[in-house]
Structure formats: C-alpha cells, structure tokens
Amino acid sequence: MIRRLVTLLGPEHARPLNRAAVLLAVSAALQGAVFAVLLPILRAPGDAWPWLVAAGVATAVCGIVYHRGVVTARHAGYTLSSHLHGRIGDHVVTLPLGWFTPARVGSLGRLATQNVMSVMGVPAHLLDPLIGAVVTPAAAALALFAVDWRLGLAALAAAPLAVAAYRWSGRLVRRTDEAANTAAGEAAARVVEFARNQPVLRAFGLGGPGLRLLDDALAAHRNAARRLLKTALPGMAVFVVTVQAAFTALVLVAVFTALGGDVDIPTTVVALVLAVRFTEPMLVAAELGAAVRMAEGALDRVERVLAEPRLPEPAVSRPFGAPSIEFDGVRFGYDGTPVLEDVGFVVPAGTMTALVGPSGAGKSTILRLVPRFFDVDGGTVRVGGADVRELRGEDLLRRIALVSQNTFLFAGTVADNIRFGRPDATDREVRAAAERAGIGALVTRMRVGEGGTQLSGGERQRVSIARALLKDAPIVLLDEPTAALDAAAEQAVTQALDELRGERTLLVVTHRTATARAADQILVLDGGRITERGRHDELLRLGGRYAEFCALREHARGWRIPAAGKTEGD
Incomplete structure (x- = not known):
C-alpha cells in the first residue's frame, strides 16, 4: 500500500512519506534488537558497563529517530490529504457532465471527506504500527537466532502462519467494505435530502419520522455495518490466536531448552523478552487490520475516480473568430x-x-x-x-x-x-x-x-x-x-x-x-x-x-x- 501511495503522490510529494518510512523502520529495528544487548549484561554484570553504554546510546538514538519519524509521518499525511483534494478537484472538473449521476455526486462528497481522511490516516496514524509489526518482529527473530538457533527457527516458522492469517482477515474485511461504504453514502445523502426539503415534506405530511426512503437507507446502512463487523471479527480472532500460539511456542521452546540445561538463565530471560517483542507489534497490527483494509478500499475508490477518462482537449486552442x-x-x-x-x-x-x-x-x-x-x-x-x-x-x-x-x-x-x-x-x-x-x-x-x-x-x-x-x-x-x-x-x-x-x-x-x-x-x-x-x-x-x-x-x-x-x- 505504501508503494501505491508513493505512486499516487509522485516523486515531488512522496519524499516526506519515504523519509518517514525509513526513520520508522530504523526505529523499529532498534526496538527489536536492543534487547539482545541484555544478554552480556546479565551474564557478566560486573563488566557490563560498555554494554550499558551501548544500550543507552541505542535507546537514545531510537527515541530521536522515532520522534523524527512520527513527526515526518504526520507531515506526510497532511501532504497526502492536500495533494489528494487538489488532484480530485482538478480531475473532476475535466470529466464530462454525464459522469455526474446522482449516485456519483453523492459518493463524491464522501470520497473527498471520509475516504481521503481514511487514506491520509495511513501515513499519519497507521504507518508507525504497521512498520513496527513487520520490522520489529523481524529484528527480534534475528536477535533470537543470535541467542539460540532453535528459538530463531521457532520464530521463523510462526511468521508465515501469522502473515497468512493477516491477509485472510484483510480479504474478509474488503469483501464487505465496499457495500458498507455505498450504504453509508446513500444514508448520508438521504439525511441531507430530508433536512433540505422539510417544507415540501411537511406540506405532504412527511416531515417527521417514518419517511420510507430515509428509513430504508438508514436500515441498509445499519445492516451493512453489522455485516462488516460480523465478517471482520472471525478473521481478527484467527490472526490473534495465531500470534498467541506463536508466542506460546516460543515460550515453550525457551523453557524446554532451559530445563534441559542447554541454555543458561540469562539466555532464557533474554529469549522470553525477545519473544514478547516478536509478538506484541503483531497484536497491535491485528487491532488496526480492519482500518488498514478500509483505507485500502478508500484508496481504491480514489484511484478509480482519478482513472476516469477526462474530456480530451488540445494543448493550444484553435483561433476563436466571431462569436457564432x-x-x-x-x-x-x-x-x-x-x-x-x-x-x-x-x-x-x-x-x-x-x-x-x-x-x-x-x-x-x-x-x-x-x-x-x-x-x-x-x-x-x-x-x-x-x-x-x-x-x-x-x-x-x-x-x-x-x-x-x-x-x-x-x-x-x-x-x-x-x-x-x-x-x-x-x-x-x-x-x-x-x-x-x-x-x-x-x-x-x-x-x-x-x-x-x-x-x-x-x-x-x-x-x-x-x-x-x-x-x-x-x-x-x-x-x-x-x-x-x-x-x-x-x-x-x-x-x-x-x-x-x-x-x-x-x-x-x-x-x-x-x-x-x-x-x-x-x-x-x-x-x-x-x-x-x-x-x-x-x-x-x-x-x-x-x-x-x-x-x-x-x-x-x-x-x-x-x-x-x-x-x-x-
């Protein structure tokens, strides 16, 4: 999705987004790997001061990079919002009037407000946890390999299962998001219509509750929202269970290796800490999975409008004679x-x-x-x-x-x-x-x-x-x-x-x-x-x-x- 946003923004406007992605990726990698420094500290506390200095420096760098990454991501989100509004406005005025059917006019208002805000939220609010859900577990898995190769293999075995569950849950959400968006647009249009036409409605005794067109639109919106919720919950539950199972497997491997005498207590403690860092960002991503898929659906709708063919026109007009x-x-x-x-x-x-x-x-x-x-x-x-x-x-x-x-x-x-x-x-x-x-x-x-x-x-x-x-x-x-x-x-x-x-x-x-x-x-x-x-x-x-x-x-x-x-x- 980040690649789609970069393409949509173009080279000139995509720099803040690329910079934010790099900064947040470096910060997430440091968050996953810095805990590996605990191992030499726990094994030799008396000679641990160089490692303590290294951990302090890494933590400070991580904090500075993370702060700059979050600020840059917010700026990228605002830039994206301004750019999309400008592109949508510049494009729709070039479309033939035949494109502006009542249904499209209603959805265009929703597109320029809610859909653009949803897309803007990707760099502004979702980029940080999404990059953390990928980079931090990867860094933690590499650190687990450095601690004990069996723990590293257990982490790598769990990763494909988590990715598959995440994609499956995302497909379930996108299947019903389009219908929910259409129903929401129809309901919003009916509410505005109901408010604007009160004189006519009251003249015919329809100014109060019970207007069938409005009631049907609101009921359709409610039903579509329920279907979206019912569809999203099973996928989210499967993903959460998969991640929890991976965490359980890592804990069991760490405990069994410790009980067998293959690793010492400091190694086991570090392994358990890294296991938490491996699974925690993915659980955060599970909570945001529906928002990400809905943002992808919003981006699809924005791209469809921008792909609508405009009326072709020349670069230079023919000479204009007498106004006949x-x-x-x-x-x-x-x-x-x-x-x-x-x-x-x-x-x-x-x-x-x-x-x-x-x-x-x-x-x-x-x-x-x-x-x-x-x-x-x-x-x-x-x-x-x-x-x-x-x-x-x-x-x-x-x-x-x-x-x-x-x-x-x-x-x-x-x-x-x-x-x-x-x-x-x-x-x-x-x-x-x-x-x-x-x-x-x-x-x-x-x-x-x-x-x-x-x-x-x-x-x-x-x-x-x-x-x-x-x-x-x-x-x-x-x-x-x-x-x-x-x-x-x-x-x-x-x-x-x-x-x-x-x-x-x-x-x-x-x-x-x-x-x-x-x-x-x-x-x-x-x-x-x-x-x-x-x-x-x-x-x-x-x-x-x-x-x-x-x-x-x-x-x-x-x-x-x-x-x-x-x-x-x-």
Whole structure:
C-alpha cells in the first residue's frame, strides 16, 4: 500500500512519506534488537558497563529517530490529504457532465471527506504500527537466532502462519467494505435530502419520522455495518490466536531448552523478552487490520475516480473568430438513448435564436453541447468557427455565460453570488448587472441562505441572469430565463435580453411567446430534430407546430381558477 501511495503522490510529494518510512523502520529495528544487548549484561554484570553504554546510546538514538519519524509521518499525511483534494478537484472538473449521476455526486462528497481522511490516516496514524509489526518482529527473530538457533527457527516458522492469517482477515474485511461504504453514502445523502426539503415534506405530511426512503437507507446502512463487523471479527480472532500460539511456542521452546540445561538463565530471560517483542507489534497490527483494509478500499475508490477518462482537449486552442454557434449534423444520446438526430443550424454572431418545442425534444441538451459539457456522438459543434473539441475547456468557457433552469446560489450575499460571474468586478458593475436583471433592490440583502433558500424562485433566477450579464461573455446561453418570474420581472429580463442583442450572441430555450417573438430566429424541435425554423410571423403563417404552440399559450392565458364554492353557472 505504501508503494501505491508513493505512486499516487509522485516523486515531488512522496519524499516526506519515504523519509518517514525509513526513520520508522530504523526505529523499529532498534526496538527489536536492543534487547539482545541484555544478554552480556546479565551474564557478566560486573563488566557490563560498555554494554550499558551501548544500550543507552541505542535507546537514545531510537527515541530521536522515532520522534523524527512520527513527526515526518504526520507531515506526510497532511501532504497526502492536500495533494489528494487538489488532484480530485482538478480531475473532476475535466470529466464530462454525464459522469455526474446522482449516485456519483453523492459518493463524491464522501470520497473527498471520509475516504481521503481514511487514506491520509495511513501515513499519519497507521504507518508507525504497521512498520513496527513487520520490522520489529523481524529484528527480534534475528536477535533470537543470535541467542539460540532453535528459538530463531521457532520464530521463523510462526511468521508465515501469522502473515497468512493477516491477509485472510484483510480479504474478509474488503469483501464487505465496499457495500458498507455505498450504504453509508446513500444514508448520508438521504439525511441531507430530508433536512433540505422539510417544507415540501411537511406540506405532504412527511416531515417527521417514518419517511420510507430515509428509513430504508438508514436500515441498509445499519445492516451493512453489522455485516462488516460480523465478517471482520472471525478473521481478527484467527490472526490473534495465531500470534498467541506463536508466542506460546516460543515460550515453550525457551523453557524446554532451559530445563534441559542447554541454555543458561540469562539466555532464557533474554529469549522470553525477545519473544514478547516478536509478538506484541503483531497484536497491535491485528487491532488496526480492519482500518488498514478500509483505507485500502478508500484508496481504491480514489484511484478509480482519478482513472476516469477526462474530456480530451488540445494543448493550444484553435483561433476563436466571431462569436457564432454552429451545429452540423449533430447526433447525441444519453446512455445509448438517442436525444438529437441530424441537428444543424447556425446562430450568427450578435443575434438571438430561440429554441422552442415540447419537453424532452432536446432543447436543453443543445445548450449543454455548446460549452462541451458532453461530446457529441456524431457531427460537429462549432463556437467562433472552431470545433469545440479543438478548444481548451478554459478558453471555451471563458467565452460563454450560462443561465440554467436549476440555479444554485452559494451561501453569502446577493452581491457575492452575482460577483461569482466575474470576481474582479467592482461594486458599481455588480449593481449595474443587478439593475439590468431587475434585482437592484436585492443587492443590499446580506444573506441568501444555503443554496439561496431565503430567496424566491424568481429572485434566484434573476441572480443567475445578473451573474451571466456580469461575466460579459460574448455568448450567452439561457435555459427558460423567465420561467420562474412574475410579469414585472419578466419584462425587465426581456428588456435586458433585447438590449444584449447586437452585443452578445444569444441562444435561448423558452416556452414564452414574448421571448420567442423577440428572437431573430426560432428553431422548433420535435423528437430530437429541427422541424421548423424562421421568424415568429413566418412560422405563424406556416401553420405548423410553432403556430400550434402559440395558440396553446394564448389559450392558457384565459385560464381561471374558480373561487371556492362557485360553479360555472353561478
């Protein structure tokens, strides 16, 4: 496992770990061998002062080396934690959005916290006893050979049995650790979900105990933890019994040789002390065996995430021309299910194009393909005249601002969340963006709550729009920008979009007739294909799906919810 950590850290960051391993190995060897110096001291107490000096020097060196080894191991653990967090963060932002399924998102939080802490604990807390469990018994066995060859052979005979029992117990733990980790991640996700969605749950009478999804997740976690415990205990018991049997065998050999007159009393005393040093570190390792195997499982999960293939991108981007968007024969699907088929269109620079169509037609998918959140299955997506696969992700995203349906706000002020679009923006620029999005009065609000819970849905949407406006990117992608807005806010946002035409290239998904009417071009999607295209008046005269869409929207305006207790004839 140490080799895997060294490989993961790389030569530059692995030096503290290698240094700690060497220092702790030297200290463990001294701890195992220093007791052999007792033999000449016990045999000739009157002439033992040179050996006493040697024992004192060895003990002092052992203490100094051990102290430096422990401090270095702690430093190696902190270095490993920082390095893993950095690598995981740098890697996941290069993965396609298709990788971020709900299950993976839940496990990623557990990976970056509990799993990384478990891996960090190997050098910080487990390296010392693990090295001691190997090196100290080996040094004690060599010292036993020096005392009496029969004791040395007895120690060597016991070592393979102890190693086999340790590995068997480790395999038992790893067999159930993955299931326990998955169950723990699901339970944690359900608890967070339960806490965050209390308003909805209480509205349906589910805000208290007895929520089936949460109860099932907690029960699964409890059962998985029990299975892990039941699986780990037998292996640990076998290992402990094996080590105790080895200690008993060493004691018996020492006693029999002493009773037979083959060795003297000082030799027997030293042999018994070395027998204790041979077995004691292995018993400590038995207590930590489950933690080591769980750390190996955590390391497996970290390595699996780091091995996920990232979206390939060039070292240098192609030249970026005028901020146009072009789809050329694009095919795309999720997990083998086709969503877009032979989609082709051009959004000229400085114009506004509206995407209209029924739910599931592929409108939002088109928006996700522009910033290359996914790679197409066929065809080409071009931004600024360049294939998005020939642009570095950083260069592509710098030119695009996105307003999605699901707006996420960070805990902080409204101004902080708007400034997220451009961190170096001045207060005046933040306020100007807020004014254009129709939320100038909200900028002075101190907090938005976790995830923006203290704002209404429309307010969150307008903060997202202000954030995109502040970014000042030449291309703006908007997914239902006015869906959660009231009439006044919708008018403010529509006016802002109208002002941006000519300044920016706009691609808008909308179900609002007013937004579509303002577009230079309307694309009607149905079944993953573009079935109609043109301006508002042209498509109305065509009398196709867009005309039907407008008619339905106009009819919906006349809907009224009758007052309670009244009927149509009242």
